[in-house]
Amino acid sequence: MISFTPSEEQQMIVNTIKQFATDEMREVYRDCEESGEIPDDIVNTAWELGLIATGIPEELGGLGGEQSAVTGSLIAEELAWGDLAIAMKILCPALVAFPIMEMGTEEQKKKYLPDFCDEKYKAATAALIEPRFNFDPLALSTTAKLDGSDYVLNGEKCYVPMAAEADLLLVYAAENGSCQGFIIEKGASGLEIGEREKNMGIKALPTYELTLKDCRVPKENRLGGEAGCDFNRILNRSRVALSAMAVGVGRAAFEYSRDYAIDRHAFGEPIASRQAIAFMIAEMAMEIDATRLMTWEAAWKLDRKEDATKESSLVKMYADDMVLKVTDGGVQILGGHGYIREHPVELWLRNGRGFVTFDGMAIV
Amino acid sequence: MIDFELSPEEQATLEKAHEDAEKLCRPIARYYDEHEHESPDEFIDTMWAKREEGGLFGLGVAAALRVEETCWGDAGLMIVAPGPGLGGAAVMATGTPEQRERFLTRFTEGEPKWGAMAMTEPSCGSDTAAIQATAVQDGNEWVLNGEKIFVTWGKRAVEQDGIVVVWATVDKSAGRAGMKSFVVECGTPGMKVEKLExxxxxxxxxxxxxxxxxxxxxxxxxxxxxxxxxxxxxxxEGFKKAMATFDATRPIVAAMALGVGRAALDFVKETFEKDGIEIRYGLPRNKLTSLERDVMDMEANYKAAKMLMMRAVWMMSQLLPNSIESSMAKAKAGLAVTKITQKAVELMGPLGYSRKYLLEKWMRDGKINDLFEGTGQINMLVVARRVLGFSRDQLK
Structure with missing residues (x-):
């Protein structure tokens, strides 16, 4: 039966996160952006909500709930509305936990999942993106070759969030042309973590380049063991997560510029009384809604374990364009003030531009 | 619980409507495009006989799906299918039980009939408060005077036992408050069709x-x-009720637009497929051909409009207020069908412009969805006012 209403439980989660985003994230995000640091306490407070532990079985220390992409999308939107960089840090451990939960071997689940049920934030991350303009997640330059009882990984990665802090890294590499994940523990030999990257936006989130030089990974650390992983599904889950986050960032810019357009007077009336501005605002609202609903549909398909490649790639593409247009519109509506860092719209534009780049940096 | 699965009944409706569209509409679509004002009588009789299966103007998800599929077959034919139509929707939305009985019963029996809505005038379209037609009370009667244009089904409603819902003012000095709607039955002296467009x-x-x-x-x-x-x-009140009618009909117009848009999209994809061109989803932007990007952009726009339409229709079926959602759906679908069909003509090159195929017709047909039931701009104005919490005086 068609329905566009979140369940009561989902609505409760959304309300809780919205509160958290309003009270905590929005209080500190600008400072975080300027200092490049996200305080531990905000991340730990978010961790206490159990966003990752929810889907981990009870016998491994989790809450034994369901891992739903629809619920994940609702959460990702609210967190990204609060702040994208902080949201990405909060959800970063899921980059390792979620693929293991769904595709890991029993041994991998037993070995790694209990750590994600600890009281304190568990830093873990994934490395997918490679530093070249024509990066293609389906044709990675990083390679993995089996040598005896180990895989040997070689290549370069970038935009790896929290890499320096992470105890666990899930590195994606091409193995005979197919893309597979390899679980690497901190300090593995041949794994070099480079300088912290300097990006246009999400400045509060530490991201790093990685170099893999004959990095040896035990055979049993291949995600999913001999069966391997369904990389397409991982990519689709990432596309849905990023689309939901784009909706959150877009909504933040939309709400701020809408309120500004109502308050700001020119020629004796609010600038929102002019159709040139009002129509921009109406279009923002319309496109944000459309993108959200498309995201939900793709997530719903994922939850049904169906192939969501078409839906998730279409919505990701649409969301990339939408968030750029909406955040740019936010700056435009504020005029010169939009360019000044006293207002947040310039930050949202910089963050919004990143979505075309952020493949694999979030997951639901 | 967020869910996108159609019920078995809705799924069956969709499949049946698609089959009908393919069998009943497609074969005669070109003929009636080239013979304007000729009546597709056989099609009309068939659709009238099918009204038991559920009309095209119901208010739920199934009705919207049926409309979309029928328009995938042919939009012009879909609009000529008999039924209570916009006039009936107005009676349903604003009439008393007695009025519904008196005016709508005819649509369940006898020969094919149509219900029309007469609102637009030569000097006013979306600015319905400027309507010049008058209604003056005389004893236990109203006396109507005025000229109405762009009345869909006008001729059929006036001449074949239908109804026409007419908008007129009872007091010009009262502006919007003086705006009322009246039901005129077929055969009423003083009502006549002057011309067909x-x-x-x-x-x-x-x-x-x-x-x-x-x-x-x-x-x-x-x-x-x-x-x-x-x-x-x-x-x-009167004006608000007219607008309430639009809340119900705009998502249906969005469904009409979607049907035409998907017809064009399917044609493009089928043509590519025959030529061995596959649309590769899931590739990074830098690997896609310009053609793939165009098709994906068309598909995403279709999908965006479809989602907004489904939400508006679903809200209506749940009796939730859907004014902003229905305007969003209508505005987006009108834009999407215009963009999709125009792009499709471009992509198909010589095939797109030729009347040998229906694509050029779909581009012409699709454009109506960006115009009637409020132009795209009027719908954006409605959305903008709602989003901003502005009155019509605050945002003109």
Whole structure:
């Protein structure tokens, strides 16, 4: 039966996160952006909500709930509305936990999942993106070759969030042309973590380049063991997560510029009384809604374990364009003030531009 | 619980409607495009006989899906299919139980019939508060005078036992508050069709000018309250009810647009497929051909409009207020169908422009969805006012 209403439980989660985003994230995000640091306490407070532990079985220390992409999308939107960089840090451990939960071997689940049920934030991350303009997640330059009882990984990665802090890294590499994940523990030999990257936006989130030089990974650390992983599904889950986050960032810019357009007077009336501005605002609202609903549909398909490649790639593409247009519109509506860092719209534009780049940096 | 699965009944409706569209609409689509004002009688009789299966103007998800599929077959023919139509929707939304019985029963029996809505005038379209047609009370009758244009089904409703819902003012000085709607039945002296329009597309559907000259109707044919509340501007009940009708019909117009858009999209994809061109989803932007990007952009726009339409229709079926959502759906679908069909003509090159194929027709047909039931701009204005919390005085 068609329905566009979140369940009561989902609505409760959304309300809780919205509160958290309003009270905590929005209080500190600008400072975080300027200092490049996200305080531990905000991340730990978010961790206490159990966003990752929810889907981990009870016998491994989790809450034994369901891992739903629809619920994940609702959460990702609210967190990204609060702040994208902080949201990405909060959800970063899921980059390792979620693929293991769904595709890991029993041994991998037993070995790694209990750590994600600890009281304190568990830093873990994934490395997918490679530093070249024509990066293609389906044709990675990083390679993995089996040598005896180990895989040997070689290549370069970038935009790896929290890499320096992470105890666990899930590195994606091409193995005979197919893309597979390899679980690497901190300090593995041949794994070099480079300088912290300097990006246009999400400045509060530490991201790093990685170099893999004959990095040896035990055979049993291949995600999913001999069966391997369904990389397409991982990519689709990432596309849905990023689309939901784009909706959150877009909504933040939309709400701020809408309120500004109502308050700001020119020629004796609010600038929102002019159709040139009002129509921009109406279009923002319309496109944000459309993108959200498309995201939900793709997530719903994922939850049904169906192939969501078409839906998730279409919505990701649409969301990339939408968030750029909406955040740019936010700056435009504020005029010169939009360019000044006293207002947040310039930050949202910089963050919004990143979505075309952020493949694999979030997951639901 | 967020869910996108159709119920088995909805799924069956969708499949049946698609089959009908393929069998009943496609084969005759070109003929009636080239023979404007000729009546597709056989199609009309078939659709009338099928009304038991559920009409095209129901209010739920199934009805919207049926409309989309029928328009995938042919938009002009879909619009000419008999039924209570926009006039019936107005009676349903604003009439008393007695009025519904009196005016709508005819649509369940006898020969094919149509219900029309006469609102637009030569000098006013979306600015419905500027309507010049008048209704004057005379004893237990209303006397209607005025000229209405762009009346869909006008000729059929006037001449074949249908109804016409006419918008007229009972007090010009009252502005919007004086706006009332009246039901005029077929055969009422003083109501006549003056001419039929020649259009860009949807040619199978007749669009008429209807003249009212001292047209007398029973006093009880007024929909809603006859009272004019000049003092309280907020209580412009008549006008609000007309707008409530639009909340119900705009998502259906969005569904019509989607049907045409998908017809064009399917044609493009099938043509590519025959030529061995596959649209590769899931590739990074830098690996896609420009053609793939265009098709994906068209598909995403279709999907975006479809989601907004489904939400608006679903809200309506749940009796939730959906004014903003239905305007969003209508605005987006009108834009999407225009963009998709125009791009499709470009992508298909010589095939797109040729009348040998239906694609050029779909581009002409599709454009109507960005115009009727409020132009795209009027719908954006409605959305903008709602989003901003502005009155019509604050945002003109």
């Amino acid at each position: 020649h259009k860009l597309g949807i040619k199978a559907s007749d669009t008429a000018t209807v003249i009212f000259e001292d047209c007398r109707i029973p006093y009880e044919n007024i929909l809603g309250s006859p009272e004019v509340r000049k003092l309280d501007k907020a209580k412009t």
